Amino acid sequence: MAVGVGANATNQDRTRWSWIGVPAGIAVASRAFSLALVLVANALNRVPRRNPFDAWDAGWYLSIANTGYHATPHQITPTAVHYDFAFFPLWPAVIRASTLGFLPDGATSVVAANLLFVGAAVIVWRLLADRFTPEVATGAVLLLAFCPPAYVFSLAYSEPLFLVVASLYFLSRRTSARRGLFAALAMVTRIAGAAVVASALMQAIRTRGVERRVAVAAAVVGSAAFAGWEIFIAFLTHDPLGFLHGSPGW
Numbered sequence: 001m002a003v004g005v006g007a008n009a010t011n012q013d014r015t016r017w018s019w020i021g022v023p024a025g026i027a028v029a030s031r032a033f034s035l036a037l038v039l040v041a042n043a044l045n046r047v048p049r050r051n052p053f054d055a056w057d058a059g060w061y062l063s064i065a066n067t068g069y070h071a072t073p074h075q076i077t078p079t080a081v082h083y084d085f086a087f088f089p090l091w092p093a094v095i096r097a098s099t100l101g102f103l104p105d106g107a108t109s110v111v112a113a114n115l116l117f118v119g120a121a122v123i124v125w126r127l128l129a130d131r132f133t134p135e136v137a138t139g140a141v142l143l144l145a146f147c148p149p150a151y152v153f154s155l156a157y158s159e160p161l162f163l164v165v166a167s168l169y170f171l172s173r174r175t176s177a178r179r180g181l182f183a184a185l186a187m188v189t190r191i192a193g194a195a196v197v198a199s200a201l202m203q204a205i206r207t208r209g210v211e212r213r214v215a216v217a218a219a220v221v222g223s224a225a226f227a228g229w230e231i232f233i234a235f236l237t238h239d240p241l242g243f244l245h246g247s248p249g250w
Contacts, residue, residue, distance in 0.1 A: 019134070023125035023141045027118040030145035034154040035114070053110040058156035060084055062105055064092035071237045085233050086246030090165075090189040091158035109156035117153040120163035121145060127171050162189045169196055169218070176217040183222030188229055197222035 042052035049055060054062055063074070064084050075082040098108035121141050128137035144150065153160050169182035183200060187193035200222065203215035233242040 019126055019129060020122055022134075022138055023121040024118055026138070026141050026145050027121035030150060031114045031117060031154055033146070034151040037151055038154060051106045053155050054106050055155065057087070058109070060087050061092050061095060061156055061158065062109060064089075065095040065099075065105055065109075069233075069236055071242075081245075083246045085236065085243070088158070088188050088190055088193075088229065090185060091161050094161060095156065106156070110154070113156055113160045114154055116160035116164050117145075120160055120167060123164060123167040123171060127167050130171075158189055162186060162192060165189060166193070166196055170199075173211075173214075176214045179214055179218040180221030183218040184225035187222045187225040193222065193226070197226070 038052050042048045060074075064087060069085045069089075070083070072083075073081045074084045094112060095105050095109045098112045099105045100108075121144070124144065125134075125137045125141050128140050145153075153163075165182050165185040169179060169186060172178040172182060179200075183193070183196050185193075186196045197219050200215045200219035204212050204219060207215060230243045233246070234240045236242065237245070239245070
């Protein structure tokens with residue numbers, strides 16, 4: 001009898017922690033694969049980069065983390081002018097904090113990005129398992145972690161941070177303050193945060209009672225965060241439409 005009780009307790013513990021272990025294991029395996037992939041690709045380049053994980057947009061984030069934002073363009077090409085305020089502020093702030101004031105940001109940003117992705121995978125799994133089934137959640141996390149573009153989650157990019165705050169937003173169903181906070185954080189991480197605010201607006205239209213109030217609060221706080229970012233750029237550039245100049249694609 002004692003042996004049976006012990007076995008049941010062990011099985012319950014495994015079930016209780018599987019929602020962390022399964023997605024975390026997938027995420028760690030995928031990050032090892034992506035890190036190796038980036039290193040091999042860099043070694044095959046004609047001129048390998050010293051740090052292949054700070055390529056492309058990562059260089060912009062690292063520059064912002066070190067020197068802040070500027071009213072003048074940081075890159076001028078024959079076809080476009082690029083400003084650093086095209087990149088939202090939360091990820092550079094996280095990079096700056098990750099250095100603890102003395103560590104190299106080229107390394108800490110990559111570590112932070114990979115750890116954030118592991119955390120995001122766990123949260124996404126829990127979110128999907130609650131709404132569908134654990135099998136669906138596991139399949140979705142596998143696709144997310146090993147899809148061809150997933151190597152960017154191992155670079156010093158803002159995508160892993162956005163996945164964390166956006167998935168936490170959808171996981172926080174009925175708490176106005178928490179949902180509002182995550183909507184605001186999503187909105188100052190990437191322009192895709194607008195999709196989070198849009199979903200809150202749709203929820204406010206389609207629901208009633210407490211759920212509607214939570215959705216309205218999230219939409220208002222998220223919109224206010226974006227407005228605050230635009231106001232900052234307007235003061236920085238002395239142009240009320242300065243945000244629109246951040247990227248030629250706007």
